[in-house]
Amino acid sequence: MAELAGVLVGNYFLLECLAREGMVETYRARPTTRGGYDVILRLFRPEFPDPTSFREHFAEEVEKVWRCHHDHIQPLLEYGAGDDLLYSATLVTDAVTLEQYLKRHPAQFLPVQLVVNFASQLCAALHYAHEQGIAHGNIQPSSILLRQQEHLLLTHFSMRRVYQEDEPLVAQINEGNAAYSAPEQALGMLQPASDIYAMGVLLFRLLSGKLPYDGEDAEEISLKHANEPIPSLRTLRPDLPESLELVVRAALSKSPEDRFADASALAQALHSAMQPDHQFAIPSVPERRIAVRSHRTRFSWSRAASFLTLSVLLFSLLGASIFVFLLPQRIFTIPGLSFLNVGQTGIANHRMGNGASTLRVTPTVLPGTAMTPATGANSASPTVNTDQTPVLKSTVVITPTDTPTPPPFDCVSGTLSMDGSQNLRQLLQRVNSDYQKLCPGMAFSLSGSS
Known part of the structure; x- marks a missing residue:
């Protein structure tokens, strides 16, 4: 703030600045009226804008001090509380x-x-x-x-x-x-x-x-x-x-x-x-007691319903997870769910990709049976003739192929003769008819007593 020595403030002419502290400047001033004594004039210059509202309350507070009359309080001679002028004056003493x-x-x-x-x-x-x-x-x-x-x-x-x-x-x-x-x-x-x-x-x-x-x-x-x-x-x-x-x-x-x-x-x-x-x-330091109140959430049906719904969802997710991981092992491939196609060693070899596989049936005749070549178009297919009830043993081998839509298994051509009762002829014909739709080169025959 600029020094105001030589400036007229109210009815006082500022002679010299004695001190400056914060927003307060203290001057020795002389009144312009005749017979006046020099005074100590304190000039208050708050900042603008004034965040402390000092200017707003100055008139009220300075009037309280002006009204004080006590042996150990220096009385105020005059004060000013205009819009742009805040000051108080006291007499200069020895x-x-x-x-x-x-x-x-x-x-x-x-x-x-x-x-x-x-x-x-x-x-x-x-x-x-x-x-x-x-x-x-x-x-x-x-x-x-x-x-x-x-x-x-x-x-x-x-x-x-x-x-x-x-x-x-x-x-x-x-x-x-x-x-x-x-x-x-x-x-x-x-x-x-x-x-x-x-x-x-x-x-x-x-x-x-x-x-x-x-x-x-x-x-x-x-x-x-x-x-x-x-x-x-x-x-x-x-x-x-x-x-x-x-x-x-x-x-x-x-x-x-x-x-x-x-x-x-x-x-x-x-x-x-x-x-x-x-x-x-x-x-002494007074005992301070802090009132602690328990902050409890009030009961409401909406909160109860939300809690029940959340509990059901959690238990449902838990049950679904347990069900999925306890599913039995399968001998076929489920495309897109590779994590279920495990544990098939010796039965199925899963190929990562489109999940396609091929079933190959290799017939094996147990000891005591004889295989004779068949005639006709499918001469490469064997014909099994035996006097005993034959037992057909096959080995299932899953071989990955590159064909986009492979058949479920390879057909075997030939005639399978079974020794049994003639009462099974009707059932065997139905089985033969169904099997012919899948593998036309394979036929079933029944021989034996009626």
């Missing part, structure tokens, strides 16, 4: 800031009793502001004025509204001093408990001369506030009582619920820590 006071102190840390005195005054001012619905949000040494006789004034309020539930969170890491910001404040959740945390950081700084968390930039410092454990105060200053360190650690709790309930409770705990024989209560 008081020095606590930051300037600490730089002049050689040891960089203060006596314990003086720190408790300072903290008591600040806690009284914060307790009053919290009762008015105001969260300071900018507690740091530069926001505290020190008058003569160790009298403190709290000034430089952030003018931000207290976080309301269900409001969207907007990170505000670069607003204010990250070294004194509570973990939830960096996320955009400004609460009165955030001021208690800032008081814990200030106590740590005044008692040890160092900040609890430090880093190169605001992001690194904010991460340390949220994640790293609280450093030991007595390691830096062993002469401090243990009870005082417990008070500081309670104020620096990561969770707002684990800190002191209000600023007055913090002040009371500090005074009690200075009394060795007095027992004081440090807020």
Whole structure:
């Protein structure tokens, strides 16, 4: 942002820029009216667009601070809340800031009793502001004025509204001093408990001369506030009582619920820590109970029908699978289902491809029979003549062929004479007739007694 020194803001002429922090610029200004005194004018310049709605709530919050009347709060002289002009003005006094006071102190840390005195005054001012619905949000040494006789004034309020539930969170890491910001404040959740945390950081700084968390930039410092454990105060200053360190650690709790309930409770705990024989209560971590409700799906007939249908389908698939794999072995080839044409060793040799096969019948006459050549066109076919009942033994050999539609088997030409009763003649004629349709070269004859 460009420096506005030499610019007229309202009734004030900006003389020089004193500080710049986040969206706030602090100027020394002089009123244009006669008899006016120089003022400290804080100019608020939020971003546009404004995701935090600061401009929308500024008039309400600055009016709350303007109405405050407390011994340890510096009063506002004037404020402006126009569309393009947001500022607040306070009188220039001879008081020095606590930051300037600490730089002049050689040891960089203060006596314990003086720190408790300072903290008591600040806690009284914060307790009053919290009762008015105001969260300071900018507690740091530069926001505290020190008058003569160790009298403190709290000034430089952030003018931000207290976080309301269900409001969207907007990170505000670069607003204010990250070294004194509570973990939830960096996320955009400004609460009165955030001021208690800032008081814990200030106590740590005044008692040890160092900040609890430090880093190169605001992001690194904010991460340390949220994640790293609280450093030991007595390691830096062993002469401090243990009870005082417990008070500081309670104020620096990561969770707002684990800190002191209000600023007055913090002040009371500090005074009690200075009394060795007095027992004081440090807020302990409250027991958190998480209500766990069993999430059961309600019964409905549609769900029951779906479950029953799914069960029937699964059992059907299982039964079909068992049936297919328990089918008996076959002696013929089923085209396209090669996985069923296994286990036929010695009976069928399956050829991968079109699944065609040829049956070849080779007649074999058992001992005791005689074969005589037949006459006629089929002279190559044998004729079997015997006085005993012949037994025809054949061997089935499946030989793959390349013909597209092979016959089921090769016909054998000849005459088969059977010795038996004449009562079988009619049956044998029917068999002979059926067999002639398949193999015309083969004939059956019956001989024997009637």
